[in-house]
Amino acid sequence: MSLSISPAARDALAGWLDHIRALDNAAENTLRAYQTDVLDFLSFMTGHKGAADGLGPLLRITQSDMRAWMAHARGRGVAARSLARALSAVKTFYRWLGEREGHEPTAVLATRAPKFRKKLPRPLSPDAAKAMLDTVGIQNTTPWIAARDMAVVTLLYGCGLRISEALSLTGASVPLPDVLRIKGKGGKERIVPVLPIARDAVNDYVRNCPHDLAADTPLFRGARGGALSARAISGVVASVRMQLGLPATATPHALRHSFATHLLEAGGDLRAIQELLGHASLSTTQAYTAVDTARLMEVYAKAHPHGQSSA
Known part of the structure; x- marks a missing residue:
């Protein structure tokens, strides 16, 4: 983005990155990703709010402003997963900024991340x-x-x-x-x-x-x-x-996914595997396995009373 941000905002961003570097020992790749995400956000807000001086406009962000930023990002083709990551970085920055400035960034922190399907590690054979x-x-x-x-x-x-x-x-x-x-x-x-x-x-x-x-x-x-x-x-x-x-x-x-998948492939009961994994929902267990739908239905038919009576 070509817009520049105010010197005060740039100093705040640099201070936050130094804070993370010292406190969390974050990797340089992580810091660069944080910097890119938050800088894009601050640049958008600078143009959106029509002010580039000081931190004032950036501390008065509303829910409408947050929706405008997210809509702008999606319009640029930013995927939901990437936008969720950027929002997480922005929230972390604003928590730090709010503590430093004695300000509660409610609108930023209350913004919900876009939903996306989490990628689960594929089990090994x-x-x-x-x-x-x-x-x-x-x-x-x-x-x-x-x-x-x-x-x-x-x-x-x-x-x-x-x-x-x-x-x-x-x-x-x-x-x-x-x-x-x-x-x-x-x-x-x-x-x-x-x-x-x-x-x-x-x-x-x-x-x-x-x-x-x-x-x-x-x-x-x-x-x-x-x-x-x-x-x-x-x-x-x-x-x-x-x-x-x-x-x-x-x-x-x-390896944990593999444990579940291989048990199910060997004829293990889906609910028993759910208990072994500690999942609150059976659907979570099903998502953690890589058994095809036909195999799941076969296990279900054997275990379910209705399936047994109709067999």
Whole structure:
């Protein structure tokens, strides 16, 4: 956009980016995306409000102004997903600006993002999932770290855990029982059976780990002994993905999808899988699987009383 923004707005944008860089340690690519999104917004508002001096006009934005910006963006061909991302950046900027200026940016924060269908990671094939497990454990030359990575990835695929759930386990969890009580999203608790392969993988890690895994400390540790980060596991999976020639959708979370899909393909009950995953809605579970409609109807017909009576 050719319009310039006021020096005060430009200084505010620079100050916000410095704040994020220092506080959140955000990657440069993320900062550039934030800068582009918020600068486009401020440029539009500068022209729309007909004023380029100071922050005043930008602090008096109404819901009508927000609708005008979103309509303008969609008119330029900005996709709903991209617009939602831009709105998130704008809201974050305005929260910071509002705190700095003693102003409540109600209209900005109350704006709803456009709806769009979220892309779910595609599950791996059974052979690809097995190859992933076989390869994860040989990525690191330090035995206990290799065992750790194997244990975490086995929990993702073998138990359908979210990566945050696996990394929230403590020393009190070992040895793993026959079933785990997992507290998932929204504090909802569910029961997850533990396969022998998962228990063995965790036991192997515990035997090799050089750190004291006290009951009230994280079970999975980083190389220096601190809590293991999700980013570290994502890096390992990315390395394996490239070695095996798997698509970019082969992420840690895709292993959870694979768990659900492969259970359903093997004849598992959709509602039982819903409980294992901790989904509040059955439709969410269905979206997480990659089984074709005919297969879903076959499972449904076998499980549903009406389907059984008419068979």
